[in-house]
Amino acid sequence: MKIEEKIAAAVSEVIKELAGTEPEPGKIVFQKTRKEFRGDLTLVVFPFTKLLKRSPEEVADTIGRALVERVEEVSEFNSVKGFLNMSLTGRFWLGFLGENMDNDKFGYAAAETQQPPVVVEYSSPNTNKPLHLGHIRNNLLGYSVSRLLEASGNNVVKVNLVNDRGIHICKSMLAWMKYGKGETPQSSGKKGDKLVGDYYVRFETELRRQIAGIIEKEDIGEDEARKKAPLMLEAQDLLRRWEARDKEVVEVWEMMNSWVYAGFDLTYRRLGVDFDKIYYESDTYLLGRDIVMEGLEKGVMYKKDDGSVWAGLSEYKIDDKLLLRSDGTSVYMTQDIGTAQLRYDDFTPRQMVYVVGNEQNHHFSVLRKVLDKLGKPYSDAIYHLSYGMVELPAGKMKSREGTVVDADDLMDEMAGTAARITEELGKTQDFSKEEKESLYHIIGLGALKYFILKVDPKKNMLFNPEESVDFNGNTGPFIQYTYARICSVLRKAGEESLTKAPDSLGGAVLNEKEKQLVRTLYDFPAMVREAAAELSPARIANYVYEVAREFNQFYHDYSILNEEDKNLSDMRLCLSSLTALTIRNAMLLLGIEVPERM
RNA sequence: GGUUCCGUAGCUCAGCUGGAUAGAGCAACAGCCUUCUAAGCUGUGGGUCCCAGGUUCGAAUCCUGGCGGAAUCACCA
Numbered sequence: 001m002k003i004e005e006k007i008a009a010a011v012s013e014v015i016k017e018l019a020g021t022e023p024e025p026g027k028i029v030f031q032k033t034r035k036e037f038r039g040d041l042t043l044v045v046f047p048f049t050k051l052l053k054r055s056p057e058e059v060a061d062t063i064g065r066a067l068v069e070r071v072e073e074v075s076e077f078n079s080v081k082g083f084l085n086m087s088l089t090g091r092f093w094l095g096f097l098g099e100n101m102d103n104d105k106f107g108y109a110a111a112e113t114q115q116p117p118v119v120v121e122y123s124s125p126n127t128n129k130p131l132h133l134g135h136i137r138n139n140l141l142g143y144s145v146s147r148l149l150e151a152s153g154n155n156v157v158k159v160n161l162v163n164d165r166g167i168h169i170c171k172s173m174l175a176w177m178k179y180g181k182g183e184t185p186q187s188s189g190k191k192g193d194k195l196v197g198d199y200y201v202r203f204e205t206e207l208r209r210q211i212a213g214i215i216e217k218e219d220i221g222e223d224e225a226r227k228k229a230p231l232m233l234e235a236q237d238l239l240r241r242w243e244a245r246d247k248e249v250v251e252v253w254e255m256m257n258s259w260v261y262a263g264f265d266l267t268y269r270r271l272g273v274d275f276d277k278i279y280y281e282s283d284t285y286l287l288g289r290d291i292v293m294e295g296l297e298k299g300v301m302y303k304k305d306d307g308s309v310w311a312g313l314s315e316y317k318i319d320d321k322l323l324l325r326s327d328g329t330s331v332y333m334t335q336d337i338g339t340a341q342l343r344y345d346d347f348t349p350r351q352m353v354y355v356v357g358n359e360q361n362h363h364f365s366v367l368r369k370v371l372d373k374l375g376k377p378y379s380d381a382i383y384h385l386s387y388g389m390v391e392l393p394a395g396k397m398k399s400r401e402g403t404v405v406d407a408d409d410l411m412d413e414m415a416g417t418a419a420r421i422t423e424e425l426g427k428t429q430d431f432s433k434e435e436k437e438s439l440y441h442i443i444g445l446g447a448l449k450y451f452i453l454k455v456d457p458k459k460n461m462l463f464n465p466e467e468s469v470d471f472n473g474n475t476g477p478f479i480q481y482t483y484a485r486i487c488s489v490l491r492k493a494g495e496e497s498l499t500k501a502p503d504s505l506g507g508a509v510l511n512e513k514e515k516q517l518v519r520t521l522y523d524f525p526a527m528v529r530e531a532a533a534e535l536s537p538a539r540i541a542n543y544v545y546e547v548a549r550e551f552n553q554f555y556h557d558y559s560i561l562n563e564e565d566k567n568l569s570d571m572r573l574c575l576s577s578l579t580a581l582t583i584r585n586a587m588l589l590l591g592i593e594v595p596e597r598m
Numbered sequence: 599g600g601u602u603c604c605g606u607a608g609c610u611c612a613g614c615u616g617g618a619u620a621g622a623g624c625a626a627c628a629g630c631c632u633u634c635u636a637a638g639c640u641g642u643g644g645g646u647c648c649c650a651g652g653u654u655c656g657a658a659u660c661c662u663g664g665c666g667g668a669a670u671c672a673c674c675a
Contacts, residue, residue, distance in 0.1 A: 080618070361601090363675090388604080388669090422637085455611065459604065474611080481637045530614065542622090598635085
């Protein structure tokens with residue numbers, strides 16, 4: 001039983017004896033005692049003053065006295081204006097330390113294998129352009145949330161839904177067919193996704209030229225001109241040929257997509273994310289159409305005179321949603337209906353998490369309602385993890401203005417900065433070339449990932465390419481550095497004294513700083529559960545920063561290896577060891593590696 | 599216009615289901631390396647928690663109404 005539960009039970013007991021009735025269980029909540037007061041746990045007693053008909057001070061004192069008497073782990077208490085601060089015994093904290101210092105999985109719960117899984121969809125790229133900063137936030141969130149769910153005992157299936165068909169794909173295909181002269185990644189040395197992206201840009205450039213010409217000649221609006229532009233008509237024709245399985249078109253499509261996938265694979269690998277299953281829209285969009293047709297037969301959807309099929313949503317006070325165009329082709333919503341069904345058939349998950357930007361909030365709320373109308377049992381299992389935009393100092397990223405921050409370029413820059421700073425500090429003089437490269441990658445990505453994940457997912461965030469590459473303060477490298485420092489101490493201490501250490505724990509007394517650190521480490525398992533429940537890596541990021549900061553204070557103030565009292569020295573080694581484990585495990589939940597030297 | 603989200607120090611962000619005097623980092627200034635890694639530590643200055651009501655013993659946090667910003671409401675994805 002956790003100590004909080006034990007104390008809560010005792011509090012409940014005391015109140016029952018005095019007042020005759022037990023307080024509601026939810027009213028007994030503990031918080032960490034604030035630094036300026038003495039104690040480890042604080043109970044707010046205001047909720048009980050009415051029940052006991054006494055002043056907050058009296059209530060706090062009464063409960064405090066009873067707890068010291070009845071709960072052996074509670075050593076003393078003080079009360080300030082209705083706040084009951086209690087201290088736990090050194091024995092309790094040292095016991096916690098000894099039990100966990102060797103626990104590689106500290107903070108992680110074992111998977112409940114019987115439970116149906118949670119499916120997490122993330123990344124979901126289009127195959128017409130390379131990944132950029134926005135995708136990075138998506139990928140990091142999706143990966144981290146998956147790890148969080150795993151660490152709190154869930155079975156998790158990570159899936160990617162690749163949007164590999166549609167008019168946008170046809171645009172880059174068309175440009176390549178018209179202007180490409182057979183260029184391939186091999187012939188040009190370009191990364192496949194970059195090459196295809198270049199042709200997408202080329203299409204847009206040529207298209208704009210045509211539109212401008214049409215507007216000038218015919219004096220019509222831009223939207224109208226766009227519809228008439230020959231390139232646009234050709235792209236639409238290409239889509240129709242693709243849907244008709246035209247051999248030539250399908251070949252080009254397969255070839256260009258394979259280039260893109262090779263490019264994505266490299267980016268994913270560098271980013272450190274992966275998937276258990278990849279869905280392709282080209283495989284699933286027809287299923288959605290079938291389901292919609294079923295809905296039509298059952299009468300939950302309706303057909304307009306022009307042949308288009310709609311879901312009526314007036315009962316939810318929102319506009320009806322088109323599900324099939326008048327020409328019978330499907331839209332984005334149709335396809336998502338299909339993939340939801342497929343996912344349900346594949347895994348019967350208890351929850352389906354979609355990591356998708358907040359610009360699609362409306363889309364997902366409609367998706368749930370449509371699935372509900374269709375009578376699908378999994379409509380409630382759909383959860384849209386909606387995250388905010390990544391903005392640049394100049395505002396939103398715009399491909400037209402060339403302000404898109406490319407994922408590969410960004411990772412290169414981060415590693416480059418890591419290399420420059422590390423060399424300046426002279427930290428890697430005895431590193432081999434491979435070791436250096438690996439380290440700079442770890443630090444550069446650590447900085448990037450931490451920077452992005454420490455922000456609450458639902459908030460928009462600002463990314464300043466000039467300033468964001470900070471390695472001091474509340475940053476990934478700071479936390480990695482703390483870890484490397486601890487490793488250095490542990491290396492010097494050697495294996496033997498560390499394994500012997502728990503035996504001598506009994507003889508040590510924790511000072512305030514040490515106790516504060518242990519207290520923070522103690523919170524880690526609960527923190528993982530909370531972060532998983534909220535699907536918020538930011539909680540872990542901010543927590544692990546606090547751990548690192550507290551350790552550095554302790555490290556600065558007290559000597560570990562040069563402490564003469566052997567009991568103290570050993571205890572501090574244990575404390576350092578558990579701190580390192582906590583930092584490592586927390587960072588791994590964020591998808592961030594930690595180096596043993598830096 | 600409807601809906602949803604956001605608004606906390608000069609800047610970037612924390613602040614858990616309501617709890618004590620609202621916290622970090624960056625930037626500025628002042629200190630600390632013959633001692634386990636100074637990517638560190640310590641200190642100083644910096645706040646109308648957007649505004650106004652309400653609920654409560656207690657509100658940055660919950661409710662209502664404003665103001666400001668973002669997203670969305672496509673036979674786009």
